Amino acid sequence: MTREISFAEIKKHNNEKSVWIVIHNDVYDVTSYLGEHPGGEDALLEVAGKDGTQNFEDVGHSEDARNIMKKFKIGTLPPSERTGSSNITNCSNLKWAVLALAGAIVVGIVLKKYLS
Incomplete structure (x- = not known):
């Protein structure tokens, strides 16, 4: 079962020590990926503690990138907070x-x- 994580909790993870982002209503902890991200850590820090779906799609990530991010998924937004x-x-x-x-x-x- 997938853990539901509220935006209130996600917003607390918005710095280099803890980076959580939301993409398509799923929550990802990308803290350990900061140094490896091909677009640089600033791209992730910009959306830390926020919904980064639009930024993610605007860049046009490959299927490989979409597969890599699966290992960073830690939960999903509650139905009442989904977009x-x-x-x-x-x-x-x-x-x-x-x-x-x-x-x-x-x-x-x-x-x-x-x-x-």
Whole structure:
């Protein structure tokens, strides 16, 4: 069973000695990862004790990064404190799908024009 951790508790972990962040309603203790983070420790400290979902998604982390972070998960927000942050990933995926569709349409138009 996953431990529920409130924002009140998370906010206490906002310094170099204890860095907890929320990403997609899950709570991560990334204190031991500060020195290893490819983006530098400042990127993590900026969202220490806060919801870092938007920052995390804006950077466009790889699947490898998403797998690495699993080992730092220590809990989840209580249902009453959760946000719809999972929609950020869905919007990001939708953005890429729309771009791919637009690209396919352009390629189709160009091919039709030059093959006619």
